[in-house]
Structures are given as C-alpha cells and as structure tokens.
Amino acid sequence: MRIAVIGAAGRMGKTLIQAITDANGVELGAAIVEPTSSLVGVDAGEVAGVGKLGVSIVSDIKDCVADFDVLIDFTTPALSVANAAYCADNGKSIVIGTTGLNDEQKALLAEAGKKTSVVFAPNMSVGVNLTLKLLSLAAQILGDDYDVEVVEAHHRHKVDSPSGTALRMGEVVAEALGRDLKECAVYGREGQIGPRTQKEIGFETIRAGDVVGEHSVWFATEGERIEIVHKASSRMTFAKGAVRAAAWLKDQQAGLFDMQDVLNLK
Structure with missing residues (x-):
C-alpha cells in the first residue's frame, strides 16, 4: 500500500511520514507541499528526520498521482474536499483528519464516497x-x-x-x-x-x-x-491511527467511513 502525505513539511506531515516508515505493509509513495515551499525536490525522509526514502517532495498532487494508492490529508476544509474529489476522479482512496468542515463540505465528502473509499474522522486516535x-x-x-x-x-x-x-x-x-x-x-x-x-x-x-x-x-x-x-501527549497517536485507516482501505469498496468502521466498533 503506497501512501501519499499532503502537507508533508508541517508538524503533522512529518509525523505521518515517521508513522508510515515505522508501520508494516505500507510505504511512502509521495509527499506534497505548497508550491511556494523551498522544500520542493528535497527527499521527504530527510525532511521528516527518518533518513533518505527516495521520495522527492512535489508541489501538486497531479505530479504524483501515479505514485500512491491512498492520500492522507490533515490540511484545511476546502483543500481536503478538493483532494477528495480529485482522488474520487482518479481511482485513489483518501483518509481525511481535517477538522472544521461545515455541513456542505461533509456532503461533498459523501459524494466522493460514491466513487472511492473515504475515511473521514475528526480524530484518528x-x-x-x-x-x-x-x-x-x-x-x-x-x-x-x-x-x-x-x-x-x-x-x-x-x-x-x-x-x-x-x-x-x-x-x-x-x-x-x-x-x-x-x-x-x-x-x-x-x-x-x-x-x-x-x-x-x-x-x-x-x-x-x-x-x-x-x-x-x-x-x-x-x-x-x-x-x-x-x-x-504526541501527534504520533493521530498519525498511527491515520496510517491504520489507510491500510484498512486496501480491502474496501467505495464508501464514506469513519474510525469506528476501521476499528470495528459499530
């Protein structure tokens, strides 16, 4: 399972890369940052402090769409909704841990869930x-x-x-x-x-x-x-949960899920 991380240079992004590196059965496929970032082209593993991973940071999801199976997104409501639509149109799954979405934006995630598998939860722990x-x-x-x-x-x-x-x-x-x-x-x-x-x-x-x-x-x-x-006490608890959700999506059909589904708590 190849995972892409958007916002890879941020605190959560770096923690996600660390969690992916530590997990079994998954690998970092792509890392995305803002177009204005000075880190474009730098090895994502070096930025996250885990050593070289052979994955160069890019500035647009379109530049790495062939390199991942699932995207993990802890960005902003508008960007998360846009990324969900993009993943739905391109056969990619997505895990969203972004908070602050309004009812209209949540409805758009449900629409994306008709075409691809989406895990959306305000807390991945x-x-x-x-x-x-x-x-x-x-x-x-x-x-x-x-x-x-x-x-x-x-x-x-x-x-x-x-x-x-x-x-x-x-x-x-x-x-x-x-x-x-x-x-x-x-x-x-x-x-x-x-x-x-x-x-x-x-x-x-x-x-x-x-x-x-x-x-x-x-x-x-x-x-x-x-x-x-x-x-x-650490963002790692959220990162590990998100990576667990990403791995869980490997066996799922299209649908909108949450962490209660991932953990079989329903």
Whole structure:
C-alpha cells in the first residue's frame, strides 16, 4: 500500500511520514507541499528526520498521482474536499483528519464516497474512538438526569473551536440521548444567564501553549460526577491511527467511513 502525505513539511506531515516508515505493509509513495515551499525536490525522509526514502517532495498532487494508492490529508476544509474529489476522479482512496468542515463540505465528502473509499474522522486516535464508544454507553445508561459538559484544550495555534473531536463527542452523547446537538449545544457562558437547562450540552474551550489535545466529558448530577477523559501527549497517536485507516482501505469498496468502521466498533 503506497501512501501519499499532503502537507508533508508541517508538524503533522512529518509525523505521518515517521508513522508510515515505522508501520508494516505500507510505504511512502509521495509527499506534497505548497508550491511556494523551498522544500520542493528535497527527499521527504530527510525532511521528516527518518533518513533518505527516495521520495522527492512535489508541489501538486497531479505530479504524483501515479505514485500512491491512498492520500492522507490533515490540511484545511476546502483543500481536503478538493483532494477528495480529485482522488474520487482518479481511482485513489483518501483518509481525511481535517477538522472544521461545515455541513456542505461533509456532503461533498459523501459524494466522493460514491466513487472511492473515504475515511473521514475528526480524530484518528484509537483511544479517542474507543472513548466515543464509552461515551455513547454512558449516556444511554445515565440518561437525562445527568448534566453533560465537554471541556477541551489544545495548543495556541489551533484555528477551529470547539475542536472537531469535542463536537463529535457532543454528537455521540446527543444521539444516545435522542437529542439534536444543533438545538441543545451551548458554547461558553458569560454574564447573568440563569441556571442551565436540563437537556443542554455545554462546551468549554482552552487554547494555550503546546497542548496536543485533551478532552473531558462530564456527566454530573446531585451527589456524583463521572468524567471520561482522553489526553494525547504526541501527534504520533493521530498519525498511527491515520496510517491504520489507510491500510484498512486496501480491502474496501467505495464508501464514506469513519474510525469506528476501521476499528470495528459499530
């Protein structure tokens, strides 16, 4: 399985190349950066710090389309959607870990999934996706008697808020409780807002320093509080999950999948 990494010169891109190098059954087929990058033509392995791999960095996916089977994309919503369409038109699979996509962009990924295999998940961590399963179970058992709050923290450079993972956690809990997150979500609180309503799901966001990613979901009622927590200390956890998803796609037909499918948690 030959994997291409777009954004290969970034922090996540370098980590993905390291993860591909460490994994069995896959290899780096291509590495892509912005056209203005000074790293075009440089060996991708040297940029990632894993030694020469014989894969020269290119500036356009069209320049390496023959060199990969699946693309891993942790870029921006607009670029990820464009890459999904390109992969669909050219018989390539794609794994997308980009966050911040709106409903229209998600619908476009579903369209791409009609022609090729797509894994799209706001968090590729195996641990996070197990946490989602636990959240669904907890919500079903605890029901409406428990207040639900989602607290997340990330590094100062993260541009979307709340995180895609936090939103997915909220969606999973809302679905288990028979609610629509769009109707019950409360994003931050300030001033004289009065007591919380029974069915709202609150979100609190922290942006500071170099925090890789921390998520905590509270289920609280009179007399007790249950917290389900996931803390990531390295981007490698996301990279390993993405590479695992890419390898899983080898045996899949066209469709839009998520990490719950990859991990057989559904």
